[in-house]
Amino acid sequence: xxxxxxxxxxxxxxxxxxxxxxxxxxxxxxxxxxxxxxxxxxxxxxxxxxxxxxxxxxxxxxxxxxxxxxxxxxxxxxxxxxxxxxxxxxxxxxxxxxxxxxxxxxxxxxxxxxxxxxxxxxxxxxxxxxxxxxxxxxxxxxxxxxxxxxxxxxxxxxxxxxxxxxxxxxxxxxxxxxxxxxxxxxxxxxxxxxxxxxxxxxxxxxxxxxxxxxxxxxxxxxxxxxxxxxxxxxxxxxxxxxxxxxxxxxxxxxxxxxxxxxxxxxxxxxxxxxxxxxxxxxxxxxxxxxxxxxxxxxxxxxxxxxxxxxxxxxxxxxxxxxxxxxxxxxxxxxxxxxxxxxxxxxxxxxxxxxxxxxxxxxxxxxxxxxxxxxxxxxxxxxxxxxxxxxxxxxxxxxxxxxxxxxxxxxxxxxxxxxxxxxxxxxxxxxxxxxxxxxxxxxxxxxxxxxxxxxxxxxxxxxxxxxxxxxxxxxxxxxxxxxxxxxxxxxxxxxxxxxxxxxxxxxxxxxxxxxxxxxxxxxxxxxxxxxxxxxxxxxxxxxxxxxxxxxxxxxxxxxxxxxxxxxxxxxxxxxxxxxxxxxxxxxxxxxxxxxxxxxxx
Amino acid sequence: xxxxxxxxxxxxxxxxxxxxxxxxxxxxxxxxxxxxxxxxxxxxxxxxxxxxxxxxxxxxxxxxxxxxxxxxxxxxxxxxxxxxxxxxxxxxxxxxxxxxxxxxxxxxxxxxxxxxxxxxxxxxxxxxxxxxxxxxxxxxxxxxxxxxxxxxxxxxxxxxxxxxxxxxxxxxxxxxxxxxxxxxxxxxxxxxxxxxxxxxxxxxxxxxxxxxxxxxxxxxxxxxxxxxxxxxxxxxxxxxxxxxxx
Numbered sequence: 072x073x074x075x076x077x078x079x080x081x082x083x084x085x086x087x088x089x090x091x092x093x094x095x096x097x098x099x100x101x102x103x104x105x106x107x108x109x110x111x112x113x114x115x116x117x118x119x120x121x122x123x124x125x126x127x128x129x130x131x132x133x134x135x136x137x138x139x140x141x142x143x144x145x146x147x148x149x150x151x152x153x154x155x156x157x158x159x160x161x162x163x164x165x166x167x168x169x170x171x172x173x174x175x176x177x178x179x180x181x182x183x184x185x186x187x188x189x190x191x192x193x194x195x196x197x198x199x200x201x202x203x204x205x206x207x208x209x210x211x212x213x214x215x216x217x218x219x220x221x222x223x224x225x226x227x228x229x230x231x232x233x234x235x236x237x238x239x240x241x242x243x244x245x246x247x248x249x250x251x252x253x254x255x256x257x258x259x260x261x262x263x264x265x266x267x268x269x270x271x272x273x274x275x276x277x278x279x280x281x282x283x284x285x286x287x288x289x290x291x292x293x294x295x296x297x298x299x300x301x302x303x304x305x306x307x308x309x310x311x312x313x314x315x316x317x318x319x320x321x322x323x324x325x326x327x328x329x330x331x332x333x334x335x336x337x338x339x340x341x342x343x344x345x346x347x348x349x350x351x352x353x354x355x356x357x358x359x360x361x362x363x364x365x366x367x368x369x370x371x372x373x374x375x376x377x378x379x380x381x382x383x384x385x386x387x388x389x390x391x392x393x394x395x396x397x398x399x400x401x402x403x404x405x406x407x408x409x410x411x412x413x414x415x416x417x418x419x420x421x422x423x424x425x426x427x428x429x430x431x432x433x434x435x436x437x438x439x440x441x442x443x444x445x446x447x448x449x450x451x452x453x454x455x456x457x458x459x460x461x462x463x464x465x466x467x468x469x470x471x472x473x474x475x476x477x478x479x480x481x482x483x484x485x486x487x488x489x490x491x492x493x494x495x496x497x498x499x500x501x502x503x504x505x506x507x508x509x510x511x512x513x514x515x516x517x518x519x520x521x522x523x524x525x526x527x528x529x530x531x532x533x534x535x536x537x538x539x540x541x542x543x544x545x546x547x548x549x550x551x552x553x554x555x556x557x558x559x560x561x562x563x564x565x566x567x568x569x570x571x572x573x574x575x576x577x578x579x580x581x582x583x584x585x586x587x588x589x590x591x592x593x594x595x596x597x598x599x600x601x602x603x604x605x606x607x608x609x610x611x612x613x614x615x616x617x618x619x620x621x622x623x624x625x626x627x628x629x630x631x632x633x634x635x636x637x638x639x640x641x642x643x644x645x646x647x648x649x650x651x652x653x654x655x656x657x658x659x660x661x662x663x664x665x666x667x668x669x670x671x
Numbered sequence: 672x673x674x675x676x677x678x679x680x681x682x683x684x685x686x687x688x689x690x691x692x693x694x695x696x697x698x699x700x701x702x703x704x705x706x707x708x709x710x711x712x713x714x715x716x717x718x719x720x721x722x723x724x725x726x727x728x729x730x731x732x733x734x735x736x737x738x739x740x741x742x743x744x745x746x747x748x749x750x751x752x753x754x755x756x757x758x759x760x761x762x763x764x765x766x767x768x769x770x771x772x773x774x775x776x777x778x779x780x781x782x783x784x785x786x787x788x789x790x791x792x793x794x795x796x797x798x799x800x801x802x803x804x805x806x807x808x809x810x811x812x813x814x815x816x817x818x819x820x821x822x823x824x825x826x827x828x829x830x831x832x833x834x835x836x837x838x839x840x841x842x843x844x845x846x847x848x849x850x851x852x853x854x855x856x857x858x859x860x861x862x863x864x865x866x867x868x869x870x871x872x873x874x875x876x877x878x879x880x881x882x883x884x885x886x887x888x889x890x891x892x893x894x895x896x897x898x899x900x901x902x903x904x905x906x907x908x909x910x911x912x913x914x915x916x917x
Contacts, residue, residue, distance in 0.1 A: 561753060562774060
């Protein structure tokens with residue numbers, strides 16, 4: 072799995088002398104298709120580069136629009152003098168690294184403990200919906216779940232806790248950021264699991280385990296020793312992305328993280344929004360620091376990888392086959408994962424219940440009266456953010472899908488090989504913290520007169536949508552049996568016709584799933600909407616997050632539940648549409664006759 | 672279907688520094704089936720890919736290919752009029768049997784009714800009347816193989832490449848399908864190259880045999896050989912094998 076964004080190892084046609092020809096006549100100038108990779112790269116890397124520059128310049132005092140006309144270190148001095156900074160940095164590093172370590176351990180632990188079991192097969196089906204739910208919705212649902220007045224406390228009260236009124240405990244937004252860590256783990260573990268499943272398909276994991284087990288290894292030990300070292304290189308970049316995300320997340324931190332001080336990224340947002348415009352310089356320096364922190368954490372992780380790799384090497388061949396402890400460990404890990412998935416489901420259920428709750432006294436486990444009034448009262452207020460969410464999501468996902476299809480088709484027509492470097496480029500927007508370049512990108516948009524416009528909003532979403540669409544579509548696209556294409560070409564179909572009539576229909580399902588993933592990513596974006604929307608556009612995510620700070624749970628439930636449902640509906644449509652088309656086909660063929668289909 | 676030959680002029684293949692096939696010259700006459708044999712990985716399938724214009728760019732190839740009088744070397748695959756059948760039938764799963772066939776039919780047959788009739792007639796001729804609306808997945812292996820052959824023939828190729836198309840069929844079916852394919856080849860006078868591992872295929876083909884390998888090219892029965900160096904890869908052209916039963 073790697074992207075073809077650059078023609079790295081293109082064939083070298085025509086080296087064979089006078090009689091030689093271009094190796095493979097598939098090599099044809101593909102018209103506009105040729106320019107798609109370059110266009111794609113510039114569309115999503117140029118704003119990041121420009122955004123970084125546009126953030127670092129003010130960090131060193133240069134922002135003429137706000138009177139910054141000379142370079143200096145005053146912004147950095149102000150940053151390091153800020154009383155919240157040490158606490159914010161410590162909290163950021165602590166929560167970000169802990170969340171990543173826990174998510175990784177759980178994902179690997181679950182694979183090791185449960186591969187080849189029925190629950191493993193079942194997991195494949197629940198992962199996509201789990202991933203589709205936006206971070207903010209899960210965070211809000213989790214807050215509803217674990218707060219002293221939340222569902223868990225209600226289920227245990229008063230018989231177990233003795234609480235007749237919610238106790239004054241800072242469970243949500245606790246000063247150590249533990250609920251923030253839990254919220255991140257709930258979302259990042261499924262992501263890493265999905266990436267691991269993808270990697271497993273490429274390394275013949277089942278055979279490796281079978282061989283190890285035939286040599287007497289327990290199932291979990293067999294997996295850890297024979298499979299994990301093979302797949303780790305493939306989940307490395309996703310892991311770095313998780314680390315970068317956890318270290319710089321804003322929306323989840325606003326809902327679940329402590330406020331005094333908050334982690335660095337929400338603190339920076341606060342500074343960027345400060346009425347005192349000179350705070351922008353300090354905030355820009357902070358954005359620079361955020362980037363440095365993420366880079367340092369990734370470097371630290373990479374160093375840790377090597378160290379663990381070296382230390383674990385003797386263990387791989389030590390002959391230890393995993394003994395009595397293994398079955399207990401497997402049960403514990405299985406239980407924890409099941410608990411996590413259950414908690415995520417409860418988060419969603421909690422949003423749904425609150426959105427239709429009328430009277431719900433503490434400590435009743437369920438509302439005593441139910442109502443649709445919450446929805447009716449807010450339907451007008453909901454309409455505009457929901458419309459914006461839908462349109463931006465559809466537009467960003469459509470543009471991303473078209474660009475990715477163009478890149479992949481260009482790659483195949485020109486026989487390019489995916490490269491590791493391309494993959495790094497693809498992951499760039501996922502590893503560079505959003506807050507560290509969005510301000511600069513906003514400055515750029517203002518200069519172009521584009522800030523607060525639809526194109527700017529869609530473009531800013533595209534940066535984050537595109538990598539996910541690519542990662543989702545690249546494997547199935549490259550895995551399509553190439554002989555179908557050859558057969559169609561040898562039947563006289565042009566490459567364009569082969570693309571439209573053979574490849575797209577055969578890949579309809581993965582294309583739609585990639586589209587749905589892109590849509591889900593767009594729905595979940597918080598910071599890009601704030602910065603590129605220039606305050607003019609509210610989405611369900613921005614509304615839900617700002618409401619979560621203190622509004623009635625019924626209202627928050629309405630917004631967050633709808634936010635969670637949109638991506639799920641997109642997924643359902645992506646899965647249902649190809650099936651519906653397939654069911655329709657025999658009738659259509661009967662009606663129009665078989666032969667007419669080939670006219671062309 | 673002009674009855675022209677398929678002519679290879681000093682066709683050679685390289686993969687990186689490795690020479691797969693030293694320059695091979697061969698003329699496959701109209702209606703003749705020339706068999707290509709050799710160990711796995713020696714470049715047989717790559718040769719076919721080169722001939723039909725779909726060779727992976729990782730390979731370097733040289734030499735010219737003629738279909739009849741036309742030099743097709745620089746042409747894109749869809750304009751070469753070289754049909755190919757693979758080990759798998761590769762019917763498009765999203766199209767019905769009839770739509771698969773219509774996909775092969777040239778666009779010159781314009782009217783929907785004409786196209787439909789051609790497809791129906793082709794199916795009826797092959798004993799598959801009434802199959803037009805069927806999903807390819809509901810067909811037996813033998814039926815699918817026949818549909819793949821019909822689809823390819825409907826595209827009116829001027830030459831044929833067969834990449835082990837019989838190897839996945841069970842033995843009884845294989846002989847029958849092979850006979851069907853060869854009957855079509857002879858009736859339409861198509862020059863045909865057949866890649867196979869099965870000596871019975873070569874025998875049934877009844878044409879010359881091109882053997883890829885590393886043996887020194889001193890076979891007295893061999894015709895013009897490739898210009899390989901001793902010890903390197905060579906392709907030896909032998910006369911048709913004698914049938915086991917006369």
